[in-house]
Amino acid sequence: MTNGIAPMDTSPAALDVLVVGAGISGLATAFGLARRGLRVEVLDAAAKPGGVIGTVRRDGCLYERGPNSALDTTPLIGELIEAAGIASERLPASEISNTRFVVKGGRPVPLPMSPGAFLATPLFSPLAKARLALEPLVRRQPAGEEEAIAHFVRRRLGREFLDYAIEPFVAGIYAGDPDRLSVPAAFPKLHALEQRYGSLIVGAILGARERKKRAETAKNTARSFSFRGGMQALTDALARAVPVVQGARAMSLSRLPDGSFAVAFDREGAPLTRHARAVVLAVPADEAARLAYPLAPEATRAMQEIQYPPVTIVATAYRRDDVDHGLGGFGFLAPRVEGRAVLGTLFSSSMFEGRAPEGQVLLTNFVGGRRNPALAEAGDDEIVEKVAAEHRALLGARAPALWNVVTRWPRAIPQYEMGHLGRIAKVAEAEKAVPGLRFCANWRGGVSVGDCIANAHATAESLGAWLRAPVTAR
Numbered sequence: 001m002t003n004g005i006a007p008m009d010t011s012p013a014a015l016d017v018l019v020v021g022a023g024i025s026g027l028a029t030a031f032g033l034a035r036r037g038l039r040v041e042v043l044d045a046a047a048k049p050g051g052v053i054g055t056v057r058r059d060g061c062l063y064e065r066g067p068n069s070a071l072d073t074t075p076l077i078g079e080l081i082e083a084a085g086i087a088s089e090r091l092p093a094s095e096i097s098n099t100r101f102v103v104k105g106g107r108p109v110p111l112p113m114s115p116g117a118f119l120a121t122p123l124f125s126p127l128a129k130a131r132l133a134l135e136p137l138v139r140r141q142p143a144g145e146e147e148a149i150a151h152f153v154r155r156r157l158g159r160e161f162l163d164y165a166i167e168p169f170v171a172g173i174y175a176g177d178p179d180r181l182s183v184p185a186a187f188p189k190l191h192a193l194e195q196r197y198g199s200l201i202v203g204a205i206l207g208a209r210e211r212k213k214r215a216e217t218a219k220n221t222a223r224s225f226s227f228r229g230g231m232q233a234l235t236d237a238l239a240r241a242v243p244v245v246q247g248a249r250a251m252s253l254s255r256l257p258d259g260s261f262a263v264a265f266d267r268e269g270a271p272l273t274r275h276a277r278a279v280v281l282a283v284p285a286d287e288a289a290r291l292a293y294p295l296a297p298e299a300t301r302a303m304q305e306i307q308y309p310p311v312t313i314v315a316t317a318y319r320r321d322d323v324d325h326g327l328g329g330f331g332f333l334a335p336r337v338e339g340r341a342v343l344g345t346l347f348s349s350s351m352f353e354g355r356a357p358e359g360q361v362l363l364t365n366f367v368g369g370r371r372n373p374a375l376a377e378a379g380d381d382e383i384v385e386k387v388a389a390e391h392r393a394l395l396g397a398r399a400p401a402l403w404n405v406v407t408r409w410p411r412a413i414p415q416y417e418m419g420h421l422g423r424i425a426k427v428a429e430a431e432k433a434v435p436g437l438r439f440c441a442n443w444r445g446g447v448s449v450g451d452c453i454a455n456a457h458a459t460a461e462s463l464g465a466w467l468r469a470p471v472t473a474r
């Protein structure tokens, strides 16, 4: 990280690339560019790097303010971790966390992971299970017609699968509303399965063979991982490898007559400027829109339409003996139809070793999202009491928690709602119209940490090639 910074960068294009935003998207992009031999610097408004990734230690526990884990879906993730020098820090999720619970009838029920368990599970009625046999016969949606995930799942799998499988996962990943999230934008692999094979079941079988050839892993079978020091170990390692200026809020972006860029930023009240041949905006959509407005007004209108519902997280520690439930799993998701206060709860100390001292357990609880934004914005005491009531009812908590910590994300996760791909097409057009300007953040190409890493890799690769190409070939 850069502590002291040059007061004023007067030489045009002193840098090859200036990255604005030091979340995983910006850091991984900058890291990729630096590895390609380019002069790069990152500006970030916050006091520390990582964006929504942040690990905190308290009373012998280690909890996450943002993502608790990532899924190992592409070899690019392992390559980045290796190159950042923290492969030995990597921590796979425990075997036991392959079990995931979904709340039904007021109790957590394990999600079936084998055909036999599926036939036996009380999560779905016999009729809903039989209906699944018809899935390959359901007609595919005409190509080019956008559909919300709720409609898609009702059409292909039936209402119960929406209520007890897909809706809770949509809440768990996006904190989103399945009636609004677009299948091609938010679930591109599901969309591709239907378009290509005409059936999710047939596609899942044939697609698995193809992924094996490409050495990729489907999200439903990929292993979760973190690091011994928590998820922040990744962003800290990247921030050590590239120059990052913290506390530097980009205020405006302009293009100079030679095609390079000037970014004006504020640091401790001091106005400063950086020049670069290219700029990557790795910030939330509203900030990217504000900065890019003078250069790409139409695209920025599209970016402003991307919504971010609030999510509040409560980290909770209990004495092990005070919770009846065995907590043998990843955690539970609570479907909307069950009317619970929480979207879901992770059994964090079951997922990863070293998250709580002997004799204690650590839970991470999520409230709010599209389903219940008002609760995410309620006072700390109300949220903590509602979460505690769920622990009593669903997990058999028999004594008060040792402690709770509330973390608020007023704008948590970008929603890939209907029309999203049209918005992103405008962003891609802006990149063509303003060579050297790129947008790389979780509102484009996937919200997961893994998706951000894959998108950062693609951005570094294409921008690196563009910067190295002779001007006449661009």
Ligand SMILES: Cc1cc2nc3c(=O)[nH]c(=O)nc-3n(C[C@H](O)[C@H](O)[C@H](O)COP(=O)(O)OP(=O)(O)OC[C@H]3O[C@@H](n4cnc5c(N)ncnc54)[C@H](O)[C@@H]3O)c2cc1C
Pocket: 020, 021, 022, 023, 024, 025, 026, 043, 044, 045, 046, 049, 050, 051, 052, 053, 065, 066, 067, 068, 069, 070, 071, 248, 249, 250, 251, 282, 283, 284, 287, 311, 313, 409, 412, 413, 440, 441, 442, 443, 447, 448, 449, 450, 452
């Ligand atoms: C509560 C929560 C839980 C999650 N859980 C998971 C999970 O378990 N697994 C998973 O894979 N994903 C999870 N995600 C999603 C994933 O963590 C995020 O999508 C991803 O980390 C976002 O990275 P980013 O770099 O795109 O954006 P951010 O992390 O939002 O980073 C943007 C950065 O831009 C900076 N910035 C903003 N404006 C300016 C400006 N004007 N000038 C300079 N800097 C600026 C900010 O300070 C910030 O550092 C979760 C997200 C949240 C919020």
